[in-house]
Amino acid sequence: MPRIFSVGLLSLLPIFLAVYLAWCQPEQLQEQLRGLQHAFWDKTPSANSANPAHDIEKPMPFVRRIIAVGDLHGDIGNAQKVLQMAKVVDENGDWSGNVDFFVQTGDIIDRGDDTIKLFAWMDKLRQQAPAKGGQVLSHLGNHEWMNAIGDWRYVWPTEIDTFGGSDKRQEVIMTGWIGKTWAANYTTTSRLPLHPSLGPPNTDYPPASPRANAPSPISHAAISFVHGGLAPTYPHLTPFPSHINRISSSLLSKLQNRRPFPPPHPPHPYPGLPRDATPEEERLYGTDGPLWYRGWALDPEESSCRQVDDVLNRTGTRRMIMGHTPDFDKIVSRCNGKILIIDTGISHAYGGVLSALSIVYTLTPVDSAANTKTWVEKEVITALYMDGHEVLAEDTRAIVGNIDIA
Template structure:
């Protein structure tokens, strides 16, 4: 017997299926107690990119330079790990687009077996805590749709939306509060400013909790606002050679690393800089248009540490020589 039932028209079927589906749960509000992954090993290729400051086009260009995204902006880096060392917002008007790009790439990289690590910088924290000195007018206005409330008279357009967006339950504040300040990948620490010897932490989880506790109400002062905390410290970039070298060695030994990669302190010549025999590497070269749009990325692969520029690749640290009688793989 042939059925006389006709298939339900697709335009009618889709709304019925959506109506029958359970409502999606709202993303959980992050907590200080939540685990924040901070240690990764066995990663074949790591690429680190410095301060973005609202310039999403420059960010895309440098990710293409490093062969992490394709011409359509989709992840093409396979199992590589990208580390963005903080300071995505401020001074430029397209911060939201940069956030959205990195949020999307996090998921795409994970599906491919890679990772995107977006670290906390001092400017992320400033925005979350209401210090808006460096927010560009267009940047502020771009958040207007994040709150249904009209801005108070005399306040910049987008003020309410900006505050809501960076709050604990806001789209970007919720995301940022799940991020670490410091990660270790293989034998390298990555951080925005630098980890000083005086930080009151012996492990990375302790260090990241100390920074993040400033972002959750009801906690004692932590490391996010501390001028010697890892989002602000410039001792390795600007400090006297002998004193800074000794301090760095102490920290590297404490956290089981061979080197530290940092942003935050801009090198105006547009070149990635290494100090202390390659144990400290500074990658903020002025990526954003406001700083001259000097594109660069750092690649760590096979024991090599290489600066990537539009016109050249410069090896900063070569692989260690193999012991006598052994051949490097």
């Protein structure tokens, strides 16, 4: 009889959790969730149970592991150290299979000599990752765009030599293999869902044709990645990310199809955007566009936190991750981890700290045996350094609703 009574109480866990959602403060809810999970798992019957029919299997969580790295600026040596430290690659520089997604937020080019080596390595990892269930998401930073325009102010003369001269370099980055991989594999921004029920990377929010059933209780369980930032004043945030990426794809095509290519600046005059660039394309490259915006990093945190939720709601995300604005000592977290700036000056050109950002997402059914629709969702955001790590955010939520876990 005591055994039946304990199992009966377990079946009421979804109701208890729903009640907690109604009145608990966030810190109380988090503590109660931990207690309920431990209580549930600790009471799982052993193999020696007298009544196997009432045995309850331990719920198996869905886990997604993401590593994001900021500006690399021509330094393959430090880039390799960072990706090996974060377990993205093994000691040979090959995809390890230890993460689900590796995200790089742009500015691979300039300030160093390793442009060719870095883009070739990124392409190799992109090809290797799917065999082990992984994926690489790459972004164009303002420096990639500067080079596409013909603005070579931050190109080292020794890096030009690695291409065999200025003419050869311009050909490779515009219409050669680097230009082709930019057009095929790099976006200006991305939206990465934390759970596959929300679709693959870069699934739009809001969706073009909403499903007939009720929206998912984890509809905003996604992260945006961009080089500069998604400004609250930028008019092309939705649908996200396809609107921005459509504009950037069009502009890149116009730049790559200019004939003849304008000679690089310096020593020649600054060429600027193509004459047929649209107002949308000009705004993309503007100060509040996703390539150059620094407000989330530099504005007072109080004003940033007042504005961030509106941008997150419009883009269907919970956090924004960006590079571009370096802090040479640490990854910067603002507004309780809603804003994360991951450029720490990895390149030897800056001498900053070597770092990577880790995101571990878990979604656990509270009572899988009873097919309950109650879940425990957890996100742990950690800054990884060569000599240690720092947890920047740890969020736990109870969720009630239908989620496709197939």
